[in-house]
Amino acid sequence: MFSISRSTALRQARTSLRQSQATTVPHVSSLARLLSSLAVLEQRDGKLNTSSLSAVTAAQRLGGSVTGFLAGSSVKAVAEEAAKVKGLEKIIYVENGAYDKGLPENFAPLLVENIKKGGFTHILAGNSAFGKNVMPRAAAILDTQQISDITGIESEDTFTRPIYAGNAILTVQSTDDIKIITLRQTSFAPAETEGGSAEISEGVDPKAESPTEWLSEDLAKSDRPELATATRVVSGGRGLKSKEEFDRLMPPLADALGAAIGASRAAVDSGFADNSLQVGQTGKNVAPQLYLCAGISGAIQHLAGMKDSKVIAAINKDADAPIFQVADVGLVGDLFDKVPELTEKLKA
Numbered sequence: 097m098f099s100i101s102r103s104t105a106l107r108q109a110r111t112s113l114r115q116s117q118a119t120t121v122p123h124v125s126s127l128a129r130l131l132s133s134l135a136v137l138e139q140r141d142g143k144l145n146t147s148s149l150s151a152v153t154a155a156q157r158l159g160g161s162v163t164g165f166l167a168g169s170s171v172k173a174v175a176e177e178a179a180k181v182k183g184l185e186k187i188i189y190v191e192n193g194a195y196d197k198g199l200p201e202n203f204a205p206l207l208v209e210n211i212k213k214g215g216f217t218h219i220l221a222g223n224s225a226f227g228k229n230v231m232p233r234a235a236a237i238l239d240t241q242q243i244s245d246i247t248g249i250e251s252e253d254t255f256t257r258p259i260y261a262g263n264a265i266l267t268v269q270s271t272d273d274i275k276i277i278t279l280r281q282t283s284f285a286p287a288e289t290e291g292g293s294a295e296i297s298e299g300v301d302p303k304a305e306s307p308t309e310w311l312s313e314d315l316a317k318s319d320r321p322e323l324a325t326a327t328r329v330v331s332g333g334r335g336l337k338s339k340e341e342f343d344r345l346m347p348p349l350a351d352a353l354g355a356a357i358g359a360s361r362a363a364v365d366s367g368f369a370d371n372s373l374q375v376g377q378t379g380k381n382v383a384p385q386l387y388l389c390a391g392i393s394g395a396i397q398h399l400a401g402m403k404d405s406k407v408i409a410a411i412n413k414d415a416d417a418p419i420f421q422v423a424d425v426g427l428v429g430d431l432f433d434k435v436p437e438l439t440e441k442l443k444a
């Protein structure tokens with residue numbers, strides 16, 4: 097059933113709470129029993145994308161029941177894996193190879209049918225390429241406004257999100273009955289993959305025709321940790337001068353630290369590094385324990401993707417480079433001397 101009634105009840109409860117407690121903002125938990133969240137989980141080739149479990153953590157912070165959603169071929173096994181995720185009460189899965197690549201043209205109608213059937217009040221997905229692709233389309237079908245890239249939850253209808261490349265934080269309140277949300281994965285640690293025992297059930301499959309077709313993909317393969325979730329990241333910029341120098345200096349440093357490799361847009365545009373390694377406003381958001389960068393000036397659009405890192409260390413020959421304004425540890429020097437020196441010291 098399309099549970100507008102639950103959303104209406106939620107809004108009425110919120111209003112009456114506000115009226116009865118003129119000076120107190122209702123606490124999230126006081127409304128929790130009326131909330132019912134759907135966390136959209138990503139899978140690739142029958143493997144659960146654990147960074148998408150940040151959606152479960154965000155849903156738990158809202159309170160209320162949390163259901164996980166999965167679709168693709170042979171997804172039943174992934175559903176069984178997801179059932180062990182802590183905090184999930186239920187898993188809904190739809191087994192159909194048409195959803196393997198997350199094409200928004202058929203995935204969004206699929207999601208919407210399952211939202212309607214389950215009467216969910218909050219739908220959450222990571223602000224990943226998948227989430228950014230599918231969720232606005234689902235929101236449009238439901239005629240609601242998406243709330244993008246949230247970094248905090250104030251209450252069931254109020255969220256914080258960065259704007260202007262992370263230079264201002266906006267607090268937004270949504271009056272929509274169904275809240276379609278994408279979240280910044282670095283702001284919500286993925287839920288634990290053990291300890292849960294969710295009930296598994298099959299969802300509805302509207303089998304919408306997709307006017308687009310998936311042809312092929314070319315994935316950058318690496319044995320290194322995944323950039324978005326790595327605890328350490330070493331990043332190189334235009335200061336590295338060439339792809340040869342980037343490949344000569346950055347991988348040994350990354351290996352010495354067990355780190356993922358990132359890059360600035362200037363480095364990517366100059367062909368030093370693959371596009372998938374770009375950190376920043378138009379690349380990936382990272383918030384590792386350590387972000388160590390060399391030859392990066394610290395342009396606002398780069399900082400947008402890394403300034404929430406726990407410790408930022410920078411090597412740059414220009415003492416006035418803006419990166420030093422956010423760096424906890426800075427070394428003014430020539431990276432062609434300093435990076436090999438540091439790599440040797442770390443290996444020793």
Ligand SMILES: Cc1cc2nc3c(=O)[nH]c(=O)nc-3n(C[C@H](O)[C@H](O)[C@H](O)COP(=O)(O)OP(=O)(O)OC[C@H]3O[C@@H](n4cnc5c(N)ncnc54)[C@H](O)[C@@H]3O)c2cc1C
Binds near residue numbers: 360375397
């Ligand atoms: C809409 C928009 C979106 C953008 N999105 C992104 C994004 O997602 N990510 C991103 O990174 N950028 C992004 N940019 C680009 C951004 O504005 C900068 O141009 C870019 O970040 C600069 O990269 P860089 O720091 O490597 O290069 P530069 O700014 O050229 O800096 C190179 C640095 O290397 C230092 N250096 C040079 N030689 C040495 C040496 N031998 N030893 C030590 N230091 C040395 C220099 O002192 C300098 O500080 C975006 C721009 C726009 C307009």
